[in-house]
Structures are given as C-alpha cells and as structure tokens.
Amino acid sequence: MTDAIWTAIAETLRREIVEGSRQPGDRLPTEAQLSRRFGVNRHTVRRALSRLGEEGLVHSRRGAGAFVAARRTEYPLGARVRFHRNIRAGGRLPSRRIDHLEERPATAEEAEALELGPSGRIVLAEGVSFADGCPIALFASRFPAERLAGIAQALAEVASVTEALARVGVGDYARRSTRIGGELADPAQAAKLELSPGAPLVWTESLNVDPGGVPVEYGFTYFSGERVTLVLDHS
Amino acid sequence: MTDAIWTAIAETLRREIVEGSRQPGDRLPTEAQLSRRFGVNRHTVRRALSRLGEEGLVHSRRGAGAFVAARRTEYPLGARVRFHRNIRAGGRLPSRRIDHLEERPATAEEAEALELGPSGRIVLAEGVSFADGCPIALFASRFPAERLAGIAQALAEVASVTEALARVGVGDYARRSTRIGGELADPAQAAKLELSPGAPLVWTESLNVDPGGVPVEYGFTYFSGERVTLVLDHS
DNA sequence: CCATATTTGTTCGTATGTATC
DNA sequence: AGATACATACGAACAAATATG
DSSP states (O other), X not given: OOSOHHHHHHXXXXXXXXXXXXXXXXXXXXXXXXXXXXXXXXXXXXXXXXXXXXXXXXXXXXXXXXXXXXXXXXXXXXXXXOHHXXXXXXXXXXXXXXXXXXXXXXOHHHHHHXXXXXXXXXXXXXXXXXXXXXXXXXXXXXXXXXXXXXXXXXXXXXXXXXXXXXXXXXXXXXXXXXXXXEEEOOHHHHHHHTOOTTOEEEEEEEEEEOTTSOEEEEEEEEEETTTEXXXXXXX | OOSOHXXXXXXXXXXXHHTTSSOTTOBOOOHHXXXXXXXXXXXXXXXXHHHHHHHTSEEEETTTEEEEOOOXXXXXXXXXOOHHHHHHHTTOOEEEEEEEEEEEEOOHHHHHHHTOOTTOEEEEEEEEEEETTEXXXXXXXXXXXXXXXXXXXXXXXXXOHHHHHHHTTOOOOEEEEEEEEEEEOOHHHHHHHTOOTTOEEEEEEEEEEOTTSOEEEEEEEEEETTTEEEEEEOO
C-alpha cells in the first residue's frame, strides 16, 4: 500500500484546520458523517482522527464529538522562570488552578532535591496552568514545609508561586537546573489538559533556589507539546 | 467500561519490559501469539502494541515483528552544546551519519536567522546522531556558505560539527538561543530513528554564533523523547 | 430531573495487501 | 517462491459519556 486511506483523510482534515476553515473550538462533523463524506468505514475515519488527536490538532470527547484545539503559546525557559510574567509577555492572560494540596513526609528523591534531612516534610501542590483559559501545562511542585512555614496557606490564597513564596519570606528565587523529556499523555493528564490521550507532552523537572542557593521549590511541569513552545535564551 | 482490556495488556507488556525480563533488541511474541496468551482478538493486542510503540518502548516492523527499544540517554543543553562531548560524558560512544548535503539559496527564515543578505546561500546538512549505535536524534543544520567557504567539504570529511567549523576558521562557538517543542514522529522520521510513527519527539531550534556574535550554524534537532532527556544547567 | 437519542470508545470477526524472512 | 507477520480496511455489536427534549 503506497499510502493508506486514513493518512489522506487526516491530511485533508489537517489542511482544513491549519488553513483556518475550521476555527479553534469548532466541532468537527461526527464520525458517521465523515465516513459518509469520504466513503469509508467509520474505523478508517477514526484512525485519521486518532492521528490528529495525537498531533494536538483536535480533541475528542466521548458522547460529545471532536473539537479543533487552540493555538501555540511561547514559554521562555531560563534562570528566572515566572509563569504569570511569561504568559503575559506573550500577550495572553495567565491563570492557575490548584487541584491538590497536601503536606506529607518527603520521599528520598524529594529530600535529596530539596536538601532535606531524613524526616523532612514537603508541601505538594498539583494543578493546571492556563493561557487565555486554555490549559497549557500540568504542574506538581514540592516545597520544603519546615523551611517555608505557611507555604500551603499562601499557595491556596494567591495561586501564584512567586507571590506565595514572597509571603513566606522568599523575596527572590532562581532556577538552578532543568531537565527536559518527552512522553505521551495518559488519560488523566489528557483530561486535565483537554487533549486526547497519547498526545505528546514535554516535561520539565526543575529546581528553584533562593539567592543563598537554598532550594525552595522542586517540581515537574508537563507542557502540551503542541500548544507550547519552550524558548531558551543563553545570554 | 471502567478500563479497557488493551490498557491492561499494554501495562503488562510495559512492566515486562521495564522490569528487564525483556531486553532491548528482544523480539516480542507475534500478535497472534499475544492474542492467544491474553485471550483477546488480535486488534486488541494491536491497540496495546500501538500505545507501547508511541511511548517508544517497542518498535514494530511490517513482516518482521515488534522489538524492544533501547534505553534513555542524557543530553546536556546549554550555551556550549557539543554533541560528541555530550554523548561521551554520558559514557556512550557518539557517531553521526550525514544523509544529505547541499548548497542552495537561503530561504527568508534561514537568511534572517543567519543574518544573511537577500542573495545569501547556505549549506544544509541533514542526518542522524547515534549513541552506542542507537539513533537518538535527527539534525538539519544550515551554515552560511559564503562566510564559511569549504564548510560542505569539511562536513563530509570529519562528520563532527565542531571539527568542521574549526577547519573553516571557527575555533569556538556558543549557542545563542534554543527553542523547544514537542511533536509526533512522521513515518520518515520514525524510520530513520528506528521508532514507530507517532512516537513523541522533542525538537530544538538553535542558533550558534562565533565569539564575535556572528551566526555560524542554525538548525533543528529532533530527539526521540523516550530515548533522550535534555538537561539544562542555569549556572 | 429524567428519558432518550446521539456520539464516541471498545471489542470482536473477517478479508486482503505488503514487507520480511 | 513460499510462509510468516504486520498493516489496512470493512462490518457488526455493545458500552459509556454526553446532549437534548
């Protein structure tokens, strides 16, 4: 088979999206309608939609339909990463939602990263970051509980990491290291990011330290690979 | 359906791979054998294998079988990125293969990045980077043809960018900027990287400049998201 | 709020094409 | 050349989530 039918269907739909005849948020025709339009079985359409879903161009919801996804955001990555400032610099409106907040003993990995003793405790904050109301990343941040007393309360109230850290006495901080990788969205991640499971994610593992070099935050962020471009400036 | 059968099958096979009972390079049982083992239709097994393929854990070849893929490599990313040094620092043997080498007029994008005039020419080098013989990234590098006379010849002979640049008079260079994104491997990319189409890629767009700030190389690199972790050090 | 139609998700069966061994 | 194995495509049925009246 020189090329499969489903690739041609995906290509047709992809062009309709990138050329703008289908706008972000628009609902695609149903699978049944598309299979009639292209004269193929529903499975063949599904294979094409699956690929577009993995590419991040469309997002399917059972019972609802398939929808065109939103546009790409630039996200500067450097020693001084600030989410709200980053997103506003791109002309978009930043927001965050914290889904989970708990205090518990640190795991070995967390203790090592945050330079805690064996009985150290951490505050874990998990949630979603948005640009213009569109989810662009999941975050899971760990803070040293004893070193930053009141951090959980502060996070719950202000929802900006920079402000929360300022409230507990960390006026400034910088990123010491970032590790980057790629993987695929599992169903839970996909649901929170409004992506299809199997969409590409770019994750970053980062450590932020105060001006004295003491760790204040250690976390992972999972960006939608198709909605975000990470920008690095070595200057 | 609380959870689908294919996810459980994928989870079982994934565990067998990550726990080491299936080694990199091993061939998995055939789809027919797996469907008998799990007591399901062949399509259900295929759905599971498809997911593992997207994750980069296995790689299927028509007519041959499905094979367990190789392990993750760390790749430091910073102002002074050197491929051969990076890979050797991780205790692996670096190599490169150049698949395509041509000189042609610069596109508008290339001319802007390399700061060329309207009639500027570039040398394009495309190929694959390996660690221990395992492909980890595709690269497509542009060099200013007039500014670096003889660069094509040099690239063909030494296959290390650092050495080739040294031959044409660029004794040192540094990276000015890097942009990072995620996407899925198309069939051509997947074939060169020995991945399944649809596997997650992390791409970087980078600009290297000489000590005077003059651009000497502009290119894209597509890393296998599952085989490579990019490491960033802000110090 | 509830009943029902709609729409996507999963699984099975079957057949055929195509690359590899 | 033949057997094996993966890739694609069609058809049918049911489950699960959603939308609609």
